[in-house]
Amino acid sequence: MFRQTHIRLTFINSIVFIVLISILGSIIYFYTDNKLYEDVNQSLLKSVDHYQNTDGPEDSQGGKLGEGDQAPKFMGRDPRILTLIWDENGNLLAGENRGTMIFQGNEKLIRPKKYGTLEDVQVEDFSFRYVAFKTELPQVGKITVQVIRNVNSEKELLDRLLLIILIGCGVGIICAVASGYFLAGRALVPIKKSWQKQQQFVSDASHELRTPLAVIQAKTDLLFRAPQATIQEKILDVSTISKESRRLSKLVTNLLTLARSDSDQLEMKKSTFQLDELLKEILQQYEEIAMYQEKTLRLEAPEPVAFLADKERFHQLIVILLDNAIKYTKEGGDILLSCTQSHSSISLKVEDTGIGIPEKDIPKIFDRFYQSDKARTEAEGTGLGLSIAKWIIDKHHGKIKVHSIVGQGTKIEITFPKSQK
Structure with a gap:
């Protein structure tokens, strides 16, 4: 599947x-073509404008056409x-000017076919651009004046540029395919990781x-x-069925929450509430459990803390953190929940004197279904809470830090910005 996608992206x-x-x-x-031929x-x-605004084209000696000199080739203002x-019959009035020797014998090629527009013509190995117009002179009659210039240098430069561009495009195509293959591979990396995580998630779930x-099926059969x-x-079988049913219900609820969070179907309904009061309410619910487990x-909430957040989700967050702290703290241990605020942030801490987390496991504790070494604790869990x-x-745009020492305890510190945009 990924190979076909890789090829398609490439x-x-x-x-x-x-x-x-x-x-x-x-x-x-x-652009180069336009700039090169612009001057031409x-x-x-x-x-053309110069010829049309004078009494007639001048010959190479400065005389007028028809004033005793029948030389048909004349230089314009530009010596090139x-x-x-x-x-009238389409015959070239030829002379001995060296610049026009090439046209003799090639009259059919060079003879103007359109008037008033710039045209290109190829004569032997030379390229020319011309413009022609018709006029009438008293002593000569109707004639066609063709102003022409050699554009070999411009054409050679353009041909050389075109060759360079074609070679560059060929190299560019090879580089494009290689780059496309590389970028497609890089683009597929997060997709492959997400796919692997999804497969692992489905397998673990x-x-x-x-x-x-x-367990429920076995006990029911009994x-x-x-x-x-x-x-x-x-009573033991019934109790086991009830316990596993609650565990199954909790697991399904957590899976549904994570699935909806992945697809952004769950939105945060943020409102302002007193965070310190919420912590007190949750603590009261856990006091009896903590006392029972010794x-x-x-x-520690020294001052009122107003916070803009989703109260229901924040309640769920505190419950998850406290539940983990109690679960992994042995009898006689101490669990501290504290909340402080500064000018721009709110800090929430959960500290315990439990079994701690190995340093190598800390980056993984928020992965789905990840559980630390079960041999170190008898606590049961699914690895979805964190x-x-x-x-x-x-x-809530928060940042979390986890500090833990094996055998001494764990401290989880979360910092939230007060401004929840």
Whole structure:
């Protein structure tokens, strides 16, 4: 699947690069062409204007055509421009001017076919651009004046430029394909990682769902085998079914939350509330559990803290953090929940004197279904709680730091900006 996508992305990227290179090459070529021939065109048109605004074209000696000199080739104001004169029958009025020797014998090629427009013509190995117009002289009659200039140097320069552009485009196409392949590979890296994570997520979720379902099914089969037994006789089996059902319900709820968070279907409904009061309410719910397990649970919130956030999700975040702290703290341990604020931020800390987290495991604790070494603790979990907590923190633009020492405890510090835009 990824190979076909890689090839498709390579093709698309290559096409984009090739189109851009072609457009750039075309712009350079046509811009150069326009600039090179701009002076040629202006010279030709100025010469035409000069001839039309005088009594007639002058010969090389300064005399007028028809004043005793029948030489048909005349120089314009630009020394690179030649003037050819054609009679009514289309015959070139030829002379001995060296600049026009090439035209003798090539009259059919050089004879103007259009008038008033710039035209190009090829004579032997020479390229010319000309403009022609008709006029009438008293002593000569109707003639055609053709102002012409050699453009070999311009054409050679353009041909050389075109060759360079074509070679450059060829090299560019090779580079475009290579670059397209490389960029397609880089673009697929996060997609592959997401795919692998999704596959792992589905696999882990299936495993976690299968376990309580298997227990419930096994215990239910045992109950069916003894239909005459009382609830008191089968209280352990019933209790196990109830426990696994609650665990399954919690797991499904967490999976649904994460699935909706991935697709951005869950929106944060932010409103202003007193964070310190919320912490007190949650702490009261956990005090009895902590006392029963012979653990100390304390709250430090020295001042009222107003916070703009999703209160329901924030409640879920605190519950997840406290639940983990209590779960991994042994009897006689201490758990501290504190909340402070500064001018621009709010800091929330959860500290415990539990078993701690190995340093190598700290970057992974927010991964889905990740659980540290189960041999170190008897606590059960699915490894989804901290993933949900991280999602809630990110949605509130918070930053989280985890400090832990194995055997001494863990401190989780979260900083939220007061301005939740």
